[in-house]
């Protein structure tokens with residue numbers, strides 16, 4: 136087997152390795168730094184003041200969830216020193232030599248650690264990202280042996296690192312998806328690359344990075360709880376050839392056996408789910424759907440190649456076909 140590669144090595148190449156090249160329909164439509172102001176930036180200052188701004192803030196959040204399933208929050212009260220330390224340690228980890236990062240390699244199904252891409256088995260195209268993941272809750276499932284010990288003092292949840300890419304127009308840092316959980320809090324640096332769509336991928340916007348803000352994404356669980364009233368954010372990450380990019384995502388997932396079902400079904404509405412299911416079952420259905428899509432794509436691609444070879448053969452003069 137070829138030695139596992141990190142992206143440090145591939146980002147030095149002039150052209151993009153073919154395993155990262157996406158179908159034309161999936162490639163980025165909008166540039167990583169063509170920022171949009173469509174995603175609302177909501178200040179949480181005064182949220183605890185029941186007679187004050189609370190209602191106004193809640194109304195803004197509801198509107199954002201109905202519209203995009205994404206908003207950004209500022210004045211959230213999380214210590215800015217903590218945020219900058221978290222970012223600094225994460226960057227230091229990804230700057231370590233490949234062999235240090237690969238000490239935490241989680242390929243082969245280990246729960247937590249370092250990996251390149253993290254695409255599903257059966258998917259043919261890889262994401263242009265390196266990822267560190269670890270599970271913080273429930274506490275009894277914490278496995279500190281899967282948490283990076285270098286640089287010393289680093290404690291995190293999930294970190295995405297997107298190195299500079301030789302041909303960013305052909306690939307994605309993280310392919311289009313919705314997050315499975317209730318909400319995701321995302322801290323991104325100032326480079327830009329998070330994109331969202333609300334018309335099923337026809338048009339995309341790039342979310343404006345805001346210093347110190349968290350991007351809040353609604354996930355599938357949030358979508359089902361609201362009986363579909365709130366969107367599960369349809370998003371992806373693009374890369375570029377100028378800067379490496381870092382984002383830190385904290386996924387708020389319910390327990391594996393938690394019930395997934397609308398909290399309330401309004402009059403005249405039908406439930407988006409036929410029956411209550413567990414979060415594990417919801418996740419399993421999502422994964423098998425994604426795998427089925429990957430399988431169909433692979434088949435379509437293989438057919439395309441066969442057809443084009445057939446056309447080539449049919450248009451060749453007989454003396455070129457026969458040896």
Ligand SMILES: O=C(O)CCC(=O)C(=O)O
Nearest residue numbers: 295323328329372382384
């Ligand atoms: O890097 C980003 O901006 C997006 C990350 C993301 O969507 C994820 O980790 O699920």
Ligand SMILES: [Fe+2]
Nearest residue numbers: 312313314370
């Ligand atoms: Fe995501």
